[in-house]
Amino acid sequence: MMSLQDDQADYILTARGLTKVFGGITAVDNVDLAVRPNTIHALIGPNGAGKTTCFNLLSKFLQPSKGKISYAGKDITNEAPATIARRGMVRSFQISAVFGDMSVLENVRLALQRRVHGGSFDFWRSNKCLRSLEDEAVSLLDDVGLGDLRHHRAADLPYGRKRGLEIATTLALDPKLLLLDEPLAGMGQEDIGRTSELIARVAKTRTVLMVEHNLSVVATLSDTITVLARGAVLAEGTYAEVSRNPAVIEAYIGEVDEAHE
Template sequence: MTSRHDDGADYVLTAKGLTKVFGGIRAVDNVDLSVRRNSIHALIGPNGAGKTTCFNLLTKFLTPSKGTITYEGEDVTNLAPAAIAQKGLVRSFQISAVFGGMTVLENVRLALQRRVHGRSFDFWRSSKCLNSLEDEAVQLLEDVGLEDFLHDRAADLPYGRKRALEIATTLALDPRLLLLDEPLAGMGQEDIGRTSDLIKRVAETRTVLMVEHNLSVVATLSDRITVLARGAVLAEGNYAEVSEDPAVVEAYIGEPNDTYD
């Protein structure tokens, strides 16, 4: 198995012995994970490998059966998802989560309001108050390539553009660690290229942990890859290391289209 330790590295997120049991099934089994600061770290594996469960444990949408999670040197194992997000650990979801009836600009402006004005989304705030956030919202939308869609309804955007909008609203919360759950799922080739470039730009100033099934994207984007199988870590390393690991090769013989779900 490829080594999972790199002494002296600066880790923003670590998990030790992370385990989740549903009834008698160990969906996540004693997982150790260390995510380096200012890197793109991919979590991959076949169907049933435990990727999504592990992701939900790290973001506290599930409570571990045992194990610890440390973020920026602080034990956050028992914190709620909202408390985690307030500390700068923010996630996206497999299904695009935007307000379809609002414009692209309004979606990002609302997310900025959440960060700037406190804990709740106050829909009754004055137009003047919301307009004060407009310059930053426009800049975020330019950053993700949506400057030509400011006043379009979010529901009317093509799928790939909706994912870009979701990333923009996530960035509005000013995350230090961005967790992306299959950000390229369901995209055509053009959108995959555009979104991959966006993730690269995002990672220039942030740490990214992503669950992804598209191996060509993982190969070009990721600094480090953790491979899960049957809930446990099978291998970890860069793409060249894990793709040549005999245990990984054996685990994925017969997987079609060179992708892992």
């Protein structure tokens, strides 16, 4: 067990004894997790393993029944999602969340406005003021391959491109820790490749914690993988390490193989 001093010095996010009980059913069971800065840390597991619940606990969209969560050396167990977002810990969701009637550019510019103007969207601001954010917005859209589509309605984008837009708006908040909930879900192969490259670039200057089912992407991108099964940590390590673990093969890798038979 690592000391609190080690947590603060070596990890950007830690969980100790994280537990969530719903009506007598334990969805997350005494989970310990430690995420190093400037790495990609993947949270994987079979269906019903507790990944989404654990992710919601870490991002503070659920309150734990027991346990402690620390971010950048500060106890955030009882803090609200908006508070930790202001501290630099920002998440995406499985379902793409964009403003469909706005243009692609307006979506990102609005997120930049939120960051630059200290928590106020201030819709009354002049067009001149908003245009000052346009260069950065266009740069973010270029990063996710949406620069040429910046004047399109967000609602008209294919699903995979909407996910790319969501990542761009999340990056506009300049997070230190980016939590991605199944960022590649529902994407075609071209979008998977583009988004995987984006996540790798993002992790050069910030930390990424993601829940993801695509094992080939997890294997390629992740520095550390935590495997959950029945709400508890089954194994942790590099992909090479966890993929050789007999318990992981039985609980997770084997399930994936059966699905493709």
